[in-house]
Amino acid sequence: MPLFDRKDKSRYATFTRRTLMMGGAVSAVMLTLGGRLYQLQILEGGEYATRAEDNRVNLRLLAPLRGRIIDRFGVELANNRRNYRVLLIPEQAAQGVDQALDTLGRVILLTDHDRQRILRDVAQNKKFVPVTVADNLSWDEFARINMHLPYLSGIQPDVGETRDYPYGASLSHVLGYVAAVSPEDMKNDDDPLLNLPGFRIGKRGIEKTFDRQVRGTAGVSRVEVDAYGRVVRELGHTPAGAGEDIYLTIDEQMQNFVTQNMGDRSAACVVMDVQNGDVLALASTPGYDPNLFNAGITTPQWKALTADEYKPLLNKAISGNYPPGSTFKTAMALAAVDNGMADLVVNCTGSIRLGDHTFYCDAWRIGGHGHVNLPRGIQVSCDVFFYEVARRLGIDKMAQAAHAVGLGSPTGIELPGELDGFIPSRAWKLARFGIPWQPGETLVNGIGQGFVLATPIQLCMLAARIATGKAVVPRLTHQVGATLEPHPPPPPLPFSDKAFALVREGMTLAVNAPGGTAYGWRISQPGLAMAGKTGTAQVRRISKEERARGIVPESKLPWNQREHALFIGFAPADNPRYAASIVVEHGGARNEPQVELARDVLLFVQQRDPSRIRPAYPMRAADAGSVPRGRG
């Protein structure tokens, strides 16, 4: 058989030809692949490099340390403490999440509720995301976990920072609290920190007012992550900017004294420096433990706070609107002097008639106060005298004077939720009720009843303004971070010196002269005497029938129908330095709790004299008190 026949030759030629064609096709494909590589890597390489970088680099926010809140002597009122907590990393739990929790449950207490939350968090996250099992652990619990750690697989102890309020309820209404971010908070705030799990923001008080300043700025950690989002390593790090410290005018010891003395009453008390408006104490009782909100308040705790008729969540010092009662007479007296009534003498017979109505004085049973001039009118709190003053002034001049001393509008204290108080006017009455102003209403409002409302902080400001004759404004902060809060010297008020002198005389008599409404609680230490004005505010109407039959004694009325008890005052009476206002809700008409409290507070503040002690931090000399000197 021939090895090479013609057919073989023909097919070898065909094979060679077609093999070369195939070789050409292979070359074309290789060139195409090379061209595609050129396009991807050379032409578009930069764009893909960016996308690869985006893929692998993730930005992680770092929470800043929240600024401290510090009192005038450097006491930390709000700070950060270590939060001992335990995390669970599901993928590291060798025997599964359930087993890990069972084992941990023998070391610390885990409720079924906790377990449900943990298992839900585990299910919602990727397996390498740590889930908080428990936080705010005690050192004992934390130490116990660390000791048992060798056989707690997947459990990781961790130390974080959490807000702490060492003085608890006493300062709750000044400081407020921090709590978890709500969806509403996110709407008006685009700070990326709010998205950080577990981040807390200020919800009330100073924490809310200065939230932006104490919050600080987010730090950023650039981390390399893999396709599952697991952190591989850190590439760069911008540390978080710690929040600024807030320096308050508050004196923690003063605040504590006030709160202690208020006891379990539903009351408010403000103490301030009449010279510069520094609020030394601002208390509202009962308070609440602000630490509850940070850790996450439970439903029963929240219900207990909201159901309490003493309203522990309300800052009564700024958000409580009360009829000022007889304390309002001091403002009316200022207007009276400047409207030609400096020498007015009224013969009080126990009541006054206007039209069809009879208006009674407190002293109606004993036949009235007799002849009463302005200081004596304040001393004995003669209603008939001030009915006459009101009748002569008329509502327009009364409202004008009330506004001049700062009533009817917020003081601008650095706290959220301050109320305006209320001073009525003819226009308001007509618009609100469709009835014109009645002359009788002028008399009722002239003694601080009827429509007039004021907050305790307004009343304290009123006392300070009477004490100085200047438009003092209360303030809570000296300094935010390194920035001093502006504090222009107060302008004079539009009343004559004589007016202030007569009103101060009346207030001095009311406390220090026999027959004065607060004589029983005068301060007898030489040079520390206080001046003041009592007030009671009716919360119910006393009908003519009841008056004829005999008024039901306060002690027989239910708590919430008793009269509010008020007091405003300043000390020393002859050279005022401190002012205080006190409102005891339904404290009764016998002037006992609030005047006694005022005496103790004004005596304590003079003996302690916080305004004359140099603060623990730098302040302008003008603010530091007129006679700066060291403690002791």
Add this chain to the structure above:
Amino acid sequence: MSSRPYAAARRTLSLSERLLEVNWVLVLLITVIACIGFAMLYSVAGGNFHPWALPQILRFLVGLAILAGVATVDIRVWMNVAYPAYAFSLLLLVAVEVAGHVGLGAQRWLELGPLEIQPSELMKISLVLALARYLHGQSVEDVSRPLKLLIPLAMIGIPAVLVLLQPNLGTATIIVADGLSLLFLAGLSWWWIVPALAGVVAAIPVGWHFLHDYQKQRVLTFLNPASDALGAGWNISQAEIAIGSGGAWGKGFLKGTQSQLNFLPEKHSDFIATSIGEEFGFFGFVFLLVLFSIVIAYGIRIAMSSRSQFGRLLAMGLTLNFFFYIMINAAMIMGLIPVVGIPMPLISYGGTAMLVVMFGFGLLMSVHVHRQVEIPRGSAGII
């Protein structure tokens, strides 16, 4: 080498002579390519020989032994075993349909004791052997005769359909491409080729209906990867990002972020070559393509220098099979064609694939060693 041809034609070579005849330059090239693969497997494991690089090296060493062994076996022996090997592979393919091990949603493995066999891999070699054997006996005219054409078409079609049923579109495509290439090289008339190509184009819409949903999804995603960038388009997008971000010179060995950080799926198997693009850049990848091209050129030279039609067809069939792997895998990871499960030969991690590729090179080398052996057309290849 030049002193031997005459003698070689006359008598059977001794074992040592055959080993000397092996083209060791080609073996060196193959080893270099495999080493690039080891380096990449080491890299995607985060700079670790485990879990991929070390087993791959061991397999390659076994593969080298297989290559040498296969190369020294006379080409006529391979001609004799061609049909039985084909029949055996077909049997295994049917068996995998019946009792296959389900992996990745597709039946591709067959467990024979400790061995996991992928019959579709065996089939590619067997088909090339059997078709070369069949076409060896056909003249150019015979190839285009309708009745005689039916036999090779059936030899191609039956395994192709079985593999497609697994379902494994990529391997089925390669089986069809291998078979048709051999028919083309054997001299199939253009009167068949041109209408057939036209028919394929026309049949594409019909074929669409027979694709599995996941295959359709792959095609659709390929056409518009951005439509599903985090789902099915993920593979394509991430592979392109990996290659593209490599730039001209790459990020450096062990510094490929895409593969190290698991953004790449199948980073050790089908998508391993993306790491080459990422870590060694345009020039690195082109270097690899050049190495592949030289290997292919060697294969073509071996085919052209063989003195038997069986040897020529076998060598070209194996070379083109190798090329199709490279083409499909490279085009896939570069986003030129839809994602199909085809590994990069010598580079991708995988036991069966490595051994089969090395077996193929052994056959190629056998053709080279026995290039002077002339086998008559009518002969059954008896030594």
